[in-house]
Structures are given as C-alpha cells and as structure tokens.
Amino acid sequence: MTSVKLECDGLAGVWSRALAASLPASVQWAERGGDIVLIGGQDDWAARLRARMEAGKQRFIVIDPQVGAAGRLDDTIAMADRIGARIALSETHADNPAVAPFRAGLDGVYTAATITGQGKAVMGDLVLQQLRLARVAGFVPDAVQHAAADTQRALATVRARHGEESALLRLTAVYSRAGKAHHRLMLHGRTESASLHLWSDPAARPANGFHISEDRTTEQPTIYESAHRAVFRSALALSDEASGGAILRQWDHDACLAMAIAAAG
Amino acid sequence: MTQVSEPNRLLGVGIVGSGLVTRSIHLPALAALADDFAVRAIWDLHADLAEATARTCGACAAPTYDAMLADPAVEAVVIGSPPAFHAAQTIAALHAGKAMVLVEKPLCATLAEAEAIARAARETGGMVVVGAMHLFDPAWRFMAQQVKAQYSPPSLVRSCIILPPNGRFDDWASEVILPMPAPAPAQRTEAMMMYGAIMGLAIHDLPLVRRLLVDASSPEVLHAVRLAPFGYMLTLRAGDQMVDMFAFMHGHWRPEWTLSATAPDWQAHAEFTPSFVMAGSGQASFATPAQVTSQHPLAENGYAGEWRAIAAMMRGEAPPPSPDEIVQDFAFALAIAEQASAMIEKGAGQ
Numbered sequence: 001m002t003s004v005k006l007e008c009d010g011l012a013g014v015w016s017r018a019l020a021a022s023l024p025a026s027v028q029w030a031e032r033g034g035d036i037v038l039i040g041g042q043d044d045w046a047a048r049l050r051a052r053m054e055a056g057k058q059r060f061i062v063i064d065p066q067v068g069a070a071g072r073l074d075d076t077i078a079m080a081d082r083i084g085a086r087i088a089l090s091e092t093h094a095d096n097p098a099v100a101p102f103r104a105g106l107d108g109v110y111t112a113a114t115i116t117g118q119g120k121a122v123m124g125d126l127v128l129q130q131l132r133l134a135r136v137a138g139f140v141p142d143a144v145q146h147a148a149a150d151t152q153r154a155l156a157t158v159r160a161r162h163g164e165e166s167a168l169l170r171l172t173a174v175y176s177r178a179g180k181a182h183h184r185l186m187l188h189g190r191t192e193s194a195s196l197h198l199w200s201d202p203a204a205r206p207a208n209g210f211h212i213s214e215d216r217t218t219e220q221p222t223i224y225e226s227a228h229r230a231v232f233r234s235a236l237a238l239s240d241e242a243s244g245g246a247i248l249r250q251w252d253h254d255a256c257l258a259m260a261i262a263a264a265g
Numbered sequence: 266m267t268q269v270s271e272p273n274r275l276l277g278v279g280i281v282g283s284g285l286v287t288r289s290i291h292l293p294a295l296a297a298l299a300d301d302f303a304v305r306a307i308w309d310l311h312a313d314l315a316e317a318t319a320r321t322c323g324a325c326a327a328p329t330y331d332a333m334l335a336d337p338a339v340e341a342v343v344i345g346s347p348p349a350f351h352a353a354q355t356i357a358a359l360h361a362g363k364a365m366v367l368v369e370k371p372l373c374a375t376l377a378e379a380e381a382i383a384r385a386a387r388e389t390g391g392m393v394v395v396g397a398m399h400l401f402d403p404a405w406r407f408m409a410q411q412v413k414a415q416y417s418p419p420s421l422v423r424s425c426i427i428l429p430p431n432g433r434f435d436d437w438a439s440e441v442i443l444p445m446p447a448p449a450p451a452q453r454t455e456a457m458m459m460y461g462a463i464m465g466l467a468i469h470d471l472p473l474v475r476r477l478l479v480d481a482s483s484p485e486v487l488h489a490v491r492l493a494p495f496g497y498m499l500t501l502r503a504g505d506q507m508v509d510m511f512a513f514m515h516g517h518w519r520p521e522w523t524l525s526a527t528a529p530d531w532q533a534h535a536e537f538t539p540s541f542v543m544a545g546s547g548q549a550s551f552a553t554p555a556q557v558t559s560q561h562p563l564a565e566n567g568y569a570g571e572w573r574a575i576a577a578m579m580r581g582e583a584p585p586p587s588p589d590e591i592v593q594d595f596a597f598a599l600a601i602a603e604q605a606s607a608m609i610e611k612g613a614g615q
Contacts, residue, residue: 075391087332104378112492114511116423118527148500148507152420152529155500155509157490168490172509174421179552188427191516214517261266 003027003245004236007034010041011047011063015202022229023203027236036061036235043068046076049087053079059086061235063228067124067262070255072253073248080244086240087244089251090231093183094132097223097230103138105211107220108192110162113139113171119137119200126173127154128258132251133185134169137196138162141169141257147264151175156261171261202226233252276522276579277305277338277353279352281330282345283318286432289541290398291343291384292322294568301576305338310346330354341365341575348464352378359391365579367571369396370468372595379595383588392578392585394571395594397472401570404535404547405473405524407560411551412477412526412533416508419526419533422477424470426512434541456610459491463602466512466582467497469540471598477526479529480504481597486604499605522547530554546570 003026008016016038020029037057039049041064049060053076089095115130127149131141139160145168147156158169174189181200187193197208209220278295280287287307295302308327309315315326327333333342334357341360344351344366352373358366359382372395373379386393399405412419453461463471475481481503488500496513522537530553538546546563565573577583 044318111496112496114425116425118532145490146500148487148502153507153527154505155421155488157488157498157500168492168498170511172352172423173423174527175529176527176532177530177554178527179557188492188496188513188515193427193515193517193519212517212519217519 004036005030005034006232007032007039009039009052010045011037011038012040019202019228019232022226023232024236027232029221038063041065045069046073049077050079053083053085053088057085058083059235061088061090061231063090064092065251065255067090067122067128067255067258070124070252070259073252077245077248077252080181080248087247088235089247090228091129091132092200092202092227093129094136095227095231096198096207097225097227098196098198098209098220099133099136101220101223102194102196102207102209102211103136105209105220106138106187106194106196107211108186108189108213109165110167110189110192110194111165112168112170112188113137113160113162114172114188115183116172116186117181117183117200118174118176118179120175120177121181122262123149123154123173123175123260124258126175127156127171127261128255130173130183131158131169131172131254131258133183133198134160135183135250135254137187139167139169140249141254144257144260144264149262149264150215154261154264156264158257158261184193202228204229275303275574276301277334277340278302278343279306279308279327279339279341280304280324280343280345281308281333282343283307283309283311283314284345285541287343287345288318288321290432290568291345292318293543294572296322297565297569298572298576302341302572305524306336307334325572330357332343334358334363335398339363341367341579344368348374351484354392355382356385359385359389359393362389363391365392365394365575367394367396367575371395371464371598372591375516376592376596376599379592383592386588393591394575394578394586395472395591396571397469397594398567398571399470399524399537399547399575399598400472400567402535402537402567403563403565403570404537404549404560405567406570407475407549408524408526408533408535408551408612409476411531411558415528415531417528417530418479419477419528420505421507421509421527422474423509423523423525423527424474424511425468425521425523426466426469427519428512428514428519428539429516429520430514431541434539454493454610456606458495459489459497460602460606462491462495462497462512463499463605464598466495466514467499467510467601468598471601472594474508474510475525475594475597478503478506478508480507481593483509484600484604486601487603489608491609495606499601501601538562544569
C-alpha cells in the first residue's frame with residue numbers, strides 16, 4: 001500500500017487530528033517533508049502558500065481560503081504557473097460531495113438561482129461561499145448587477161451563465177449566531193426546480209438535495225462525508241490534475257465579486 | 266352602524282363576488298364557523314354565477330349590490346370584487362350601516378381611496394378588515410409574539426413566495442360551477458406586470474413585513490427585477506433594515522411560502538400553506554444561539570383566524586381594527602409597487 005504524507009501549515013491541531021482520523025489508512029501525517037501541504041485558509045493563506053512554493057513544495061490543498069486574499073493573488077498565481085504547482089481548494093460548501101450529483105441531476109433551463117444563507121463568518125466570506133457554491137453547481141458568476149450590503153447582511157443580484165443560457169443569481173446572506181449556519185441553493189425554471197441545503201460546519205452532516213419536475217420530486221441519496229474528506233481523497237488519488245494557477249485565478253474572480261458585493265454599502 | 270351583535274346570535278354575511286376566492290376560501294371558512302356566521306346573500310355582476318354560488322350555501326342571490334346593502338340580515342360584507350371597485354363598495358357598505366367590511370387585498374387602488382375608506386370607517390363607526398390572511402395565521406402570531414419580545418430588530422426580513430399557478434389548486438379547493446366570463450384581453454407592459462405582481466402577490470405578506478420594520482413609513486426600493494413568466498426579485502431598505510422579496514410562479518407542483526426575520530442573535534421563520542386549499546395553519550420557529558422553539562401546524566388557517574377575529578370584533582370581544590393601520594399597510598405596499606414598476610419602466614432594474 002502506497003502511503004501519502006500530509007503536512008499542515010496554519011491548521012488547528014484538533015481539527016487536523018480529527019480529520020486525519022477519518023481519512024484512509026494510507027494517509028500519514030508529517031511534521032515536515034510531506035507530499036502534500038495543507039494550507040489553512042486564514043487571511044494570510046496566499047503568503048504562506050507562496051512561501052511553501054518558494055521552499056520547493058509542489059502539491060497543496062488550501063482549506064476554506066478566506067476572502068481577504070481577493071485581488072492580491074497575482075504573485076502567487078505567477079509562481080504557481082512557473083513551477084507547475086498542483087493546488088486543490090477544499091471549500092466546505094462548494095466541495096460538499098452532494099454538490100456534484102446535484103449538478104448532474106439538473107435537467108432543465110433555470111433562469112434564476114437563489115442562495116440564502118447565514119452564519120458567523122464575515123460578510124465577504126458568506127457571500128464568497130455562496131458564489132463558489134453557485135459555480136460548482138453550474139452557475140458561473142459573471143458580474144454584479146446590484147448589491148446592497150454591510151457587516152450584517154448582503155443582498156445581491158449577479159449575472160451568471162448556466163451552460164449556454166444566461167441566468168440571474170440572487171444572493172441573500174445574513175450574519176447571525178442563531179440557529180445552524182447554512183446555505184441553501186434553489187434553482188428556478190418554468191417547469192423544474194432544484195434545491196440543495198448545506199450546513200456550514202465541517203462535520204459530515206448530510207446535505208438535503210432534491211430535483212422537482214412537473215409532477216415528481218427526486219431526492220438525492222444521503223452522503224455522510226464532509227467536503228474536506230472528499231477533497232482529500234480526490235487529491236490523494238491524484239484525480240485532480242487542474243493547474244494551480246487556473247484554480248487560483250477562478251477563485252480570485254469569485255472572491256473579487258464577493259468583496260465588491262460585501263463592500264457595496 | 267348596525268349594532269354590535271349580542272353573543273350566540275348568528276352574524277349575517279353578504280358576499281360580493283362569486284369567484285374562486287369566495288367558493289374555495291370564504292364559504293368553507295364560514296361553514297366551519299357555523300356557530301358564528303350564516304351567509305345570507307351573494308351578489309355578483311354575473312347573476313347566474315351568484316345564483317349558482319348562493320345555492321351551494323343556502324343563501325340568496327341579491328339582485329343588486331344596493332339590495333344586499335338594504336338587507337338588514339347582512340351585517341358583515343365581504344368585498345371580493347376587482348380592486349378598482351373596492352373603495353366605492355366598501356364606503357357604500359359602511360354608509361349603509363354595516364358593522365363589518367372584509368375587503369380582499371389590496372384594500373383599493375389609490376392612496377386617496379384608502380384614506381376615504383378610513384374616513385368612512387371613522388365617521389360611521391363601521392369596521393374594515395383587509396383579507397391579509399397570514400396576519401391571522403397562528404404561524405405569524407407565534408412569530409410576531411417572539412419578535413416583539415426581542416430587544417434588537419431584525420437586520421434582514423425575507424419574504425419568499427414560490428407557487429404553482431392558481432389553477433392547480435382549483436380542483437382541490439372548489440369546482441367550477443359555471444364558466445367564468447373571459448376577461449378582456451389586455452396589453453400589459455413589464456412595468457404593469459411588476460406592479461401587478463406586487464399588488465397581487467407580494468401584497469399577501471407586505472403587512473407582515475411592515476410589522477417587522479422599525480420605521481416602515483418610507484420604504485425604498487433599491488433594486489427590482491421582474492421574473493418571467495411571473496415573479497420578482499426586490500431589494501428594499503427601510504431605515505436600517507433591509508428586505509429581500511422573492512416570488513416565482515412556475516409550472517410544477519411544489520409550493521414554498523416562507524417569511525423570515527433575522528437579527529444577529531435570533532431568527533424567526535414561518536412557513537405558510539398555499540392559498541385556496543384548507544390545509545391548516547403554517548408552522549413557525551424561533552431560534553437563538555442556544556435553542557429553537559417552534560409552533561406546529563394547527564388545524565385552523567389564517568382564513569379561519571380572520572373570521573374568528575371578525576366574530577370577536579363584531580361581538581365586542583376584541584378591539585376594532587385601526588383605520589390608520591389599514592391605510593398604512595396599503596401605503597407601504599403602494600410605495601413599493603410604484604417604485605418597483607417605475608424602476609422597470611426606466612429599465613433600471615433589469
């Protein structure tokens with residue numbers, strides 16, 4: 001059995017130990033000399049990622065990269081391109097293993113998508129979580145049509161593309177310590193709808209997804225796996241071969257939109 | 266004004282209009298409250314429809330509206346005609362001495378009409394209730410009670426109405442007694458469609474939204490998008506609070522009708538049953554960082570609550586509705602509809 005060594009940079013010990021315990025037995029944790037470096041997504045994550053690349057590392061997983069790095073990734077992207085770094089992002093909502101089958105089950109023309117959510121994260125991060133979820137679900141965010149936001153809430157209408165069609169994304173995010181933090185994506189078409197409800201904690205709490213057509217509803221099977229475990233398994237299997245620079249560029253586009261929304265006033 | 270009725274005596278009801286709302290909502294709700302109400306008369310511009318509807322509930326078909334108003338057995342009048350007729354019919358009922366007028370939403374067509382209705386209510390002592398059934402739904406009552414007990418107002422209010430076309434509910438709620446006369450074909454602009462969506466659909470929950478706002482006197486529409494075939498996305502600001510309004514009518518089976526209010530330390534949420542069907546009340550929850558409490562669905566929905574409240578008001582067991590309040594509700598909705606439709610007219614929202 002080939003083992004893969006993971007090395008952490010900027011991750012809380014308890015969190016990484018709990019995650020490690022859930023990973024396949026072939027994964028080992030290393031103080032240094034890891035095959036893959038896990039980068040905690042706090043605001044200085046881009047600088048730490050760059051430093052690790054300068055130190056000769058090639059493969060990375062960035063855990064929930066925070067929006068503070070938006071618009072400041074040019075050097076990091078250039079370096080990733082130069083050294084051919086393999087970078088995966090592991091985002092609690094967008095990478096939830098329920099999102100891909102949800103997208104695969106879409107069968108209709110959806111002219112609007114609403115994402116409502118709440119949590120204790122700063123507003124830019126709440127909005128970014130929504131934009132990233134939309135993208136992975138098949139709605140590519142393009143430009144902000146209108147936004148109104150402050151530290152307590154954000155309401156935004158974003159132009160997006162869903163396949164060949166244009167669509168509107170409606171983002172509603174609110175800061176609240178009450179109830180469970182979550183996001184819910186709902187897609188609206190003339191004869192179809194679809195809904196995906198995701199919790200925001202890193203546990204393997206199952207998403208609730210369903211697709212609705214004229215006279216029927218199909219519920220998605222429950223998946224008891226967290227986003228991070230799913231991303232790690234994928235990275236360990238070397239199944240994600242996208243270039244690190246391209247991944248960071250796409251993230252930066254969404255993060256800049258999120259920042260523009262959160263700062264709209 | 267008709268004297269407030271003594272306890273235990275049946276309160277006579279006259280209904281203007283014999284369409285789906287009368288047949289699927291008011292007649293079943295009144296039938297369930299047969300210890301309080303008896304439908305005495307129905308009047309409709311289409312006499313054959315009025316006759317057919319009246320036969321189903323043991324009432325008589327009034328030959329004219331004036332004849333219905335002249336009938337002393339009619340103490341409460343339901344105005345279920347198109348909104349353009351609401352003001353004149355409501356004011357006529359009040360001046361005829363009727364104790365109660367239940368006007369379907371929207372109250373009327375203009376702010377001047379709303380003020381005239383309130384003036385007539387004050388002058389005659391008659392009562393006017395607008396048929397905003399969710400105001401009387403146990404889910405809203407639970408939600409409102411919880412919100413009222415909080416120190417901080419909600420920073421965000423969200424109204425979401427996702428519905429199949431009304432026709433989908435017809436067969437579950439009533440039946441077509443006689444074919445309705447076809448409406449005249451109308452050329453409607455995008456701005457008119459937006460206005461109609463707000464005054465026809467959003468109007469259901471705007472009174473609830475208004476009650477969640479600290480200062481609802483000057484709502485500002487920041488952005489408006491009309492969704493085809495029927496719906497809207499609205500961003501509103503009222504003082505320091507923001508409101509997200511979303512509605513979409515689709516072609517499949519699944520309705521979803523919710524209202525939520527969120528503050529940093531609490532969240533209230535209600536889920537309502539669709540209009541027309543007698544599916545019981547909505548359900549509601551109230552969350553804090555520590556716990557969630559909930560109101561389960563109850564047997565009686567907002568329509569029943571509306572009529573129970575009317576019975577209590579007519580018998581003097583509950584305070585009469587405030588004429589100022591119905592004007593404020595209407596002015597709030599009208600301000601939003603006018604701003605949003607103007608925005609669409611200018612192409613600013615799309």
